[in-house]
Amino acid sequence: MTFRAKLQQTILGVVAGTTAAVLVVAQSQNSASYRALVDTMFHERMATFRQEQDSRLADAKKQAARLAESVRLFAALEEGDPETYNVAADELRLAELDFFRLASRESGLMPPPGQSRAGFLTAEQESALASALALAARAMPEEETEAHAGFVALPSANGPELYRVLAMQIRNFDTTVGTLFLGQSVARFAAPGDDGDAPGLMTLFHGEDFFIAPRVEARVLREVGVVMQSGTGEEGPGGFSFFIGGVEHKAAAHRLNEGSAFAPAWLVSVFSLADLEARQQQLLRRVAGIGASALALAWLLGGVFSRQLSRPIHTLVAATQAVRGGDFETRLPEAGTDEFAELNLSFNEMTEGLALKERYHSVLSMVTDARVAEQMMAGKIKLGGEAREASIMFCDIRGYTAMSAGRDPAEVIAILNRHMGALTEVVYRWHGVITQFAGDAIMAVFGAPTHHGEDAVNAARCALEMLAARARLNEGSALPLGIGIGIATGNVVAGCIGAEKRADYTVVGERVNLAARLCGAAAAGQVVIDETTRARLPGDVVTEALPEPLKLKGFTDPVPAWRVLRRNSQ
Numbered sequence: 421m422t423f424r425a426k427l428q429q430t431i432l433g434v435v436a437g438t439t440a441a442v443l444v445v446a447q448s449q450n451s452a453s454y455r456a457l458v459d460t461m462f463h464e465r466m467a468t469f470r471q472e473q474d475s476r477l478a479d480a481k482k483q484a485a486r487l488a489e490s491v492r493l494f495a496a497l498e499e500g501d502p503e504t505y506n507v508a509a510d511e512l513r514l515a516e517l518d519f520f521r522l523a524s525r526e527s528g529l530m531p532p533p534g535q536s537r538a539g540f541l542t543a544e545q546e547s548a549l550a551s552a553l554a555l556a557a558r559a560m561p562e563e564e565t566e567a568h569a570g571f572v573a574l575p576s577a578n579g580p581e582l583y584r585v586l587a588m589q590i591r592n593f594d595t596t597v598g599t600l601f602l603g604q605s606v607a608r609f610a611a612p613g614d615d616g617d618a619p620g621l622m623t624l625f626h627g628e629d630f631f632i633a634p635r636v637e638a639r640v641l642r643e644v645g646v647v648m649q650s651g652t653g654e655e656g657p658g659g660f661s662f663f664i665g666g667v668e669h670k671a672a673a674h675r676l677n678e679g680s681a682f683a684p685a686w687l688v689s690v691f692s693l694a695d696l697e698a699r700q701q702q703l704l705r706r707v708a709g710i711g712a713s714a715l716a717l718a719w720l721l722g723g724v725f726s727r728q729l730s731r732p733i734h735t736l737v738a739a740t741q742a743v744r745g746g747d748f749e750t751r752l753p754e755a756g757t758d759e760f761a762e763l764n765l766s767f768n769e770m771t772e773g774l775a776l777k778e779r780y781h782s783v784l785s786m787v788t789d790a791r792v793a794e795q796m797m798a799g800k801i802k803l804g805g806e807a808r809e810a811s812i813m814f815c816d817i818r819g820y821t822a823m824s825a826g827r828d829p830a831e832v833i834a835i836l837n838r839h840m841g842a843l844t845e846v847v848y849r850w851h852g853v854i855t856q857f858a859g860d861a862i863m864a865v866f867g868a869p870t871h872h873g874e875d876a877v878n879a880a881r882c883a884l885e886m887l888a889a890r891a892r893l894n895e896g897s898a899l900p901l902g903i904g905i906g907i908a909t910g911n912v913v914a915g916c917i918g919a920e921k922r923a924d925y926t927v928v929g930e931r932v933n934l935a936a937r938l939c940g941a942a943a944a945g946q947v948v949i950d951e952t953t954r955a956r957l958p959g960d961v962v963t964e965a966l967p968e969p970l971k972l973k974g975f976t977d978p979v980p981a982w983r984v985l986r987r988n989s990q
């Protein structure tokens with residue numbers, strides 16, 4: 421993948437990731453806010469209902485207290501006289517009530533007479549009411565002074581009708597003489613079903629033997645009923661949720677008569693989160709649209725930016741490849757003030773340095789052996805020397821003085837260059853290092869600065885090949901030349917000798933002097949070697965000892981010497 425493609429991919433990834441993160445955060449906050457609003461609606465609904473109920477309980481307590489002042493009522497209750505209802509009706513405010521009932525402490529619930537103002541109910545309703553009130557009357561403590569609230573479902577032609585019943589003990593001083601029950605249809609103060617003030621909010625009443633919500637879908641009733649009957653939907657801080665047709669519904673159940681003598685009853689508020697789902701989908705579409713636009717814009721801008729950024733990089737890559745191919749004259753434009761201008765400046769400085777080093781290398785390779793030059797530039801050869809065992813070779817042209825006398829210097833130099841060039845190639849093939857050209861002489865070292873195993877053997881074989889190379893040159897030359905070669909092997913000191921600003925790689929020692937003297941003793945076409953070199957040669961190199969040891973300048977004792985004749989493989 422190219423740099424440009426990677427850059428565009430990164431930009432698109434950042435934009436897509438940011439868009440996704442914004443969507444997740446926005447949907448999360450939107451959902452949290454919406455659910456908090458639903459919880460607030462639930463609590464406000466319950467608070468309103470409880471406030472109204474508390475007001476009714478206080479009113480029931482006042483009416484029971486008013487009845488407690490009636491001597492006639494006490495007497496009627498004690499006797500179980502049905503006329504008690506007429507006495508109570510005179511004392512009560514019945515405008516907001518659907519019925520009231522009385523229970524004597526002695527005789528229990530008292531059925532109202534037919535013509536009383538206690539509120540008319542059908543026989544079926546009266547029977548159901550009597551059962552519920554009798555249970556509540558028995559459950560209320562005799563000394564209770566607070567009103568109790570309960571909910572009773574009575575049968576009707578249109579289905580069960582829910583009544584809220586307020587119960588209050590009637591006391592004559594410290595004695596409870598009866599119980600007053602005040603009934604009011606729930607439809608008067610809270611119509612179950614859809615809440616007009618809060619669209620989507622549904623109110624249900626649930627008790628042990630009733631579930632009333634006439635305008636609520638059967639599916640909602642069924643789901644709420646399952647939760648409430650399992651006991652997991654009782655009042656709690658988080659409420660509960662269920663799904664219908666893939667739509668989440670949030671619900672909260674509030675106990676209406678905690679601590680009452682009546683059976684437990686709950687107000688259940690249900691709210692469909694379909695609107696939330698719609699809002700979330702709308703938010704998704706909006707953010708997706710914005711994200712798509714941002715991606716398209718990022719793609720365009722990323723393409724422009726990556727093109728501007730990749731163009732100088734491609735130019736730099738091409739220039740680097742040119743330098744790698746040996747073109748050290750490559751330069752990059754340095755205009756501008758950005759990082760690429762600084763990079764181009766650094767690149768140009770680098771190529772200038774490389775070009776200078778290449779020139780140094782070329783010059784150094786011309787004045788010294790290429791392998792020595794490589795090691796010197798790498799810092800492996802420093803000023804000074806090291807003791808090594810090596811084979812030293814000297815090669816000299818016989819009759820050079822006579823040949824060069826009276827000739828044009830340019831012609832002499834041309835002859836020497838052809839001669840040196842041919843013999844130098846032979847030396848290199850046999851791992852020799854030429855350390856010096858002195859007039860017509862060549863000095864070569866085998867075994868320094870690097871050993872190649874059989875250095876003495878390489879020197880001898882190289883000498884034989886040098887004779888053959890010179891013979892080939894003589895075949896097409898009007899001025900044939902003869903060469904003599906001397907080889908000595910032993911310990912020498914090899915290294916850079918001179919000063920810090922000017923030094924040559926060479927070898928010094930007694931073996932070097934011996935090789936030079938042996939070269940001087942060799943006739944044209946001869947290779948003369950010392951005893952050490954002879955001992956290192958294999959059987960395929962044929963040698964013969966000189967008739968007598970050589971008396972050489974600089975050596976006290978005569979030096980045994982051998983001539984190398986040929987290689988048997990030749």
